């Protein structure tokens with residue numbers, strides 16, 4: 119299953135949310151507010167599920 123990933127507005131690096139979801143179930147939660155702690159700049163980034171994207175890259179899950 120792909121993981122929902124956000125992008126840091128300061129470093130432009132991907133932020134793994136830890137949320138694993140399929141595309142169809144994600145469509146029903148686009149308005150859900152999400153806060154993720156960014157491992158790149160150290161700030162919390164706030165948005166909604168719609169701000170993220172699905173990624174299958176396995177190495178993202180290894181980020182702290």
Ligand SMILES: [Zn+2]
Pocket residue numbers: 126127128129156157158159160161163
């Ligand atoms: Zn950041």
